[in-house]
Amino acid sequence: MAPVINGRLLFNQLPNGLPEPGKTTVYDTCETIDLETAPLNGGILVKTLVLSIDPYLRGRMRDPSIKSYAPPFLPSQPLDNYGVGLVLRSERSSFKQGDHIYGRLPFQQYIVMPAAAAEQYTVLNNDTGLPWTAYVGICGMPGQTAHHGWREFSKVKAGETVFVTSAAGPVGATVIQIAKADGLKVIASAGSDEKVAFIKSLGADVAFNYKTENTREVLAREGPIDVYWDGVGGETFEAAIGAASVGARFIECGMITAYNGGEPYYVKNLLYIVGKQLRISGFIVTSLHQAHLSHFYETFPKLVKEGKIKYKEDVTKGLEHAGHVIVDVLTGRNKGKSVILVGEE
């Protein structure tokens, strides 16, 4: 069989503000691979089917000397993120041809995975028959983020009130549904009327467009809030502190407003952290896997399959579009969990 092109999305240069496709990232087609003869040296050959696109990727486009929770992308190397791949060939007993694997995959169409690296992947059995894209969304990192963060930090009682931001995003939309199942009043915000309609359809009691309604005023009317699910930070974080009840729990899963550099919004009421006895917890989903991942896989795919937890995907076909899709998720233009369909089975 003749070699085929092995397309890759490479990290090219540091962005200043929002990343720019063609500058920050470059789609490269100069490499080829012979899928039948490429030597595996004891590893596996994987075809990338699905890649997840998430706001936190912006944080990895940084000077490698700056430390942060996720490693920086390296110049001229492919980006990477959670994805689902198909095993085309295997020289390891733990994987066989036709297996679907989940884990961090580089942004390239085919990967020869060395033996040691292969072991970090999970084989998905998918006995509920969900589409593979679901495994980077509602049944992948975003769903796990909502599930783990809520179980670890929310400490809710029925009748309490939660404020969910980025509520039309894959994490926020899931949090709304978990919170409703727990008997809470849910206030949720998003950045377009279309998104607001979506979060209302998920059961949010109060849904508003933060671009046309003032968050502080909505919280003054509908709060106080006992739980704050934060995906944005900045001025919204300040409004949440102002509307928090005594002992409120703040679950800090992202501060997207601070990701693109520039001057951050200055929060003026941190003093209330003491007086209101707030519990503010930042977290990274992987740190909570040990405590919550098995419960997640036992319950979530089934709830999703039964329609008890709804989700929305925004699927783009073709790795060459990934650079633009990253900008879309950073500016809120995506309509559901953003996924790149890199290859078909």
Next chain:
Amino acid sequence: MAPVINGRLLFNQLPNGLPEPGKTTVYDTCETIDLETAPLNGGILVKTLVLSIDPYLRGRMRDPSIKSYAPPFLPSQPLDNYGVGLVLRSERSSFKQGDHIYGRLPFQQYIVMPAAAAEQYTVLNNDTGLPWTAYVGICGMPGQTAHHGWREFSKVKAGETVFVTSAAGPVGATVIQIAKADGLKVIASAGSDEKVAFIKSLGADVAFNYKTENTREVLAREGPIDVYWDGVGGETFEAAIGAASVGARFIECGMITAYNGGEPYYVKNLLYIVGKQLRISGFIVTSLHQAHLSHFYETFPKLVKEGKIKYKEDVTKGLEHAGHVIVDVLTGRNKGKSVILVGEE
């Protein structure tokens, strides 16, 4: 017996920035009381012996329409705070003449306490024979704050590092000693060389004067920090976020730099709350009494009496000086736990 003057420190007008004795507070001697004949109507007559002076009193000098954790002082009424009083006469079976009681007392020399109000006081047995002033300091609210906050939130392992601010204050100085007993490396800051010498004498491994050494640089050299004991907020809070290890615990017991109004310092690195997975907990000591107060009284007075926990008092004689002493604690001029000796036994 002739009536005696019953001196009182009254709240007179809202301060703008630091309170001003004679304006914000006024010492008043126009009331008298006959200690033998004043009717008790089923209550008790108390002579105030000791009153505590603490930074949080500034927060109570506010417009009553502003809500906060501690109630506002009311115009023309005496201030109040934790203190120790001597029961001169009692018409309640739960108190007898000669009892020493602990609780919130008004800033006045003698109080006829109505029956219902009397029940909020604790009779101190003081079987260790500590001076009564100790019961508003190391064995009172500041000691309890250190003890409760540490037990509830620090979650330390021996070998970790803590950064203690306001470290020469009665809370911070106690935290240093608890942390050393738990096997931690202690970095501690205070605002004068004399205070630095004091905190070194308590066992701090690294003690520095934040007015002459840069907090950020000290933490870069001596950190990262696993626990941050915050009594100051603002720029120091920012430095602590910068020097925090992943999963660090921030115990927020006060943000004194924000108490006196004006523009707060703007913390620029709140984004790291997520990436560093910080646990930030604000608290008010009274909320933790249920979980920790009995352990406190079982252990602390004994440790203090045996010299295993050291403390330092700054005692001022005479209620008429209380207005100035409040300014001293807000500006860091006190040398140890600030106490007013209102009356002798």
